[in-house]
Amino acid sequence: MKKRVNLVLLTVLILGLYSCERDEGILPEINFKTGGSYISTSDSVNAGAAILIGIEAKKTEDKDVLKKFTVTKSINGAAGVTVISHDLSGADGDAYAYDYNETVENTSGQTNTYTFTVTNRDGLVNQVSLDLHIR
C-alpha cells in the first residue's frame, strides 16, 4: 500500500512539473516608412491623387521568418479586399520593405482603409493600417 501511495505521489509530482507559464509569443514587426512623400498616418487626399505608402517589416526572432505580406483595401467600412499578396522567402523572410502606389478614386467623400499585414512562420500576425479620406 505504501508503495502505491509513493507511486501516486510521484505521478502528482510529475504532473506538477507541467504547470508552466504561457508563452505569449513575439509578433513580427511592421511599421510605416516615414519622411519624403510617404503617407504614414491617416489623412485626407484629393480625388484622383497618387499616393505612396511605404512599409518596413522584419522578423523578431532568429528563425521565425516572415512568410506572407498582404495589403487589403476597404472602402467606406466595407469588407476588405486583398489587393496585394506576396509570399516571402530568403532575405525577404528576415526583413521586407514594400512601397504601395495607388491613384485614389475620383469619389469625393469616400474613405479608403489600407491594412498592411505580415505573418511569420508560426502564424503570428501583425498589421498597421491607415484611413485616407478623399476630398
Add this chain to the structure above:
Amino acid sequence: MNWAIKLLRFAALSSSLMLSLWLMAQSDTSKTILLDATVVKDSSETKRIGISPILSADTFQLTGYNLTEALQLIPGISVMSTGRGNSKPVIRGMYGNRILVLLDELPFSNQQWQDEHGLGLNAMALQKIEVVKGPQGVLYGTEALGGLIHFHTYAAPLPGTASFSSISSFESNGNALGQQLAYAQAAKTRWHRLWLSLENSADYRDGNGNRVLNSRYDAYRFRYSTGRQYQNRTSSTSFFTSLNRNGFIFQDLNTFLIPDEIGSRNLVRNPNHMVVLNRLDHEEVWLLRKTDIVKFNASVSANQRMENEGSGKISLNMLLLNAQYRLRWDRTLSTRSKLSIAQSTLLESNTNLGARILVPDSRQLNLNLGAVYTYLLSSTSTLEAGLGTGYTLISTLAKTGTAVPIQQEIGPFHKQSPFANASVSLKKSFAGAWKAELQTASGVRVPNLAELASEGLHEGVYTYEIGSPNLKNERLYSLTASLNYERKKVNVQVSPFVQRFHNYIYLAPDGSDWFGFPVYRFKQDGVNQVGVEGFAAIQFQSKWLAQMGIAWTKSQTDQGAFLPFTPPLKVSPSLRYGNVQIRNWGFSFQANAEVLAKAAYLFPEEVGSSSYCLVNLVLESRYNTSKTSWQFTIGVKNVLNEAYFDHLSRLKNFGVLNPGRSVNFQLKLSRAKK
C-alpha cells in the same frame, strides 16, 4: 496557482466519481455475474479479418515493423504517417478520432484531433492487440465509430516465476537503434513487471537513394506494473511514461534548414514534435460467485505536445490532462444468456501554453452507459444485441495573448451532445467448417475540439483552418457480414461491409483567404462507404503456409467527392516456411509482398499515388535451453528498393517518398526462472 487549483478541483471531482462507482459496485454483490463477453475468444494468428482480428506479440514484434506497420498485416488496416517516427492506424479509411484506441480497457489519447499526431505507443509491454472493425459505440461511446484497437499489456506472471528479456535491434536505413528490457517477478500473490525501451533513428533514404532530411526520431519509454491476487479479487497498478520526438517535415523545410552531417540524430536544433506522456492506471477485478466478473479501470494522464515548427522554439505547446474510469459488469443470466453492462466517464482539460494557438483551452466531459445481451439461440447460433447512450459536454475558454490570430470568428462556447447507439449481430456455424456472422450497428461521433473550435494557421501546410461550433454529431449506420470456411489446413474468409454516414465532417477550402493563406472550413455531408476484406490461408507439406489478404474500400460524399486518404486496393500475399526444428534450434523463413493499386478515389486537389509493390523477407532462428531462449531475426524490407509514395503518407504532398530498402537485425534474449 490558478492552474494548480483547477488541477486539484479536477482530481477531486474525478476521485469522487470513481469512489461513488466503487461503492455502487460494492453494494451490488447480491446479483450474479459472468465472465467478460467481448474479450478475445480466438487468438488464432490466421484470424486476420472478420470483425475482430487479433495480433499476438510474436506478430507485431517482427523485425523492422513498428507497431502501426504491424497492424497493416490485417486486411482493412492501413497507416497514416507523417514520417517514419510518426504514424497512426487507419481502419477502413477511418482514422484519428473516428477510431478508438484503448490501452488496457481505457481510451489512450495522444491528441488525435490532428492528422500529424501519431499513436504514441510501441510494442513495449504489449501482449496482444485486438482490432474490432465497425462501430463499437454501445459499450465505448463516441469515437468508436470506425472501430477500435485495443492494446492489452502483459497480465500477471505465473506465481513463483521470474523472467528477464532483452530485445536489441538495428535497421540499416536510418541506422535506427532499439533496445528494450523487461523484467517480471511473481511471488505467491504479488507480482511486478518493469519495462524500459529506447529507440532512435537518423534520417532515412528513399528508394532513389535520396536522404529525407529531418525524418529522424527517437523515443524513450518506461513502464512499471505491480499487482496482487486476493481470494476473489485481483488488483493492479501501472505507471507509464514516455518521451517521443520526431523531426517535423513540411512544405518549405529545404528552403531554410541546412542539412547536418549524415547520420545525425540531433533533434534539438531541427524542427520537431515532442510529446511527453505520463499515465497512471489502476485495475480492480472482482470474481463474484465464480461465474461473474466486475472490472473497474481508472487512469489519470498528462500528455504534453510541444512543437517546434521551424521558428527555432516551441510554438505550439498543449497540455492535455484527463481522468477517466470504466466499470464493467458481466453477468450470466442463464445457461443460454448473459448480459454485459459498462459505464465510463472521462474528464479532460486542454490548455495552450505556447504562442501558437489553433484550438482553444477547453474542458470536456464524456459519459457513456451501454449494455449488450447475448443469447444462444441454439448450439450453433448466437444472437447479440446492444443499446448504449452517452453525453458529451465541451466548454471552450476565450483565447488570450498577443499571439491569438486577429479577427477571430469563434468565441467561447458550451456544447452539449447527447447520443445513442444500438447494435445487433447474429453468428451461425453450419456444415462443420462454415461460420457466418452478420452485424448491424449504429455509431455516433461527437465533433472533436479541432472541428468545433480551431481557428488558426495550420503549421507546415499553411492553410488557415476554421471550425464550427454548430457542427452536428456524425452518425453512422453499418452493416458487416463475415463468412469463414475453416478446415484443418485451409482457412478462407471474406467480409464485405456497407456504411452510411450522416453529417460526416471533412475539411475543404472555401475559396477565401486569410491574409493571403487559403481558408479551409470543416463541412458536413452524407457519405456512403462500401468495401470488402478477404483472407485465405493454406498449409501444405506440414511446414509451408501460404496466405493472401485483400482489402478495398470506396467512400463518396453525397456531393460526389471521394474522401481524402482513401486507402487504395491492397493485395498482400505471403509464404512462410517454418517450424523447422534441429535439436535446440528452430528456423523459419517468410516472404511477403504488399501490392498497392494506383489511388483511384481522390479528394479534390488531393495528391494521388501510383501503384507499387513492396517485397519483404524475414529469416528467424531460435535457440532454446531449459531456461534461456535466443531469437535472432534478420529481415529485409522493400527488397526491390521501390521508390514510392504511400497514399496515406502526408509527406506525399511535399514530394517526400517513403523509405527505400532496409536491412534489419534483431536479437531477443529471454531467460526465465521458476
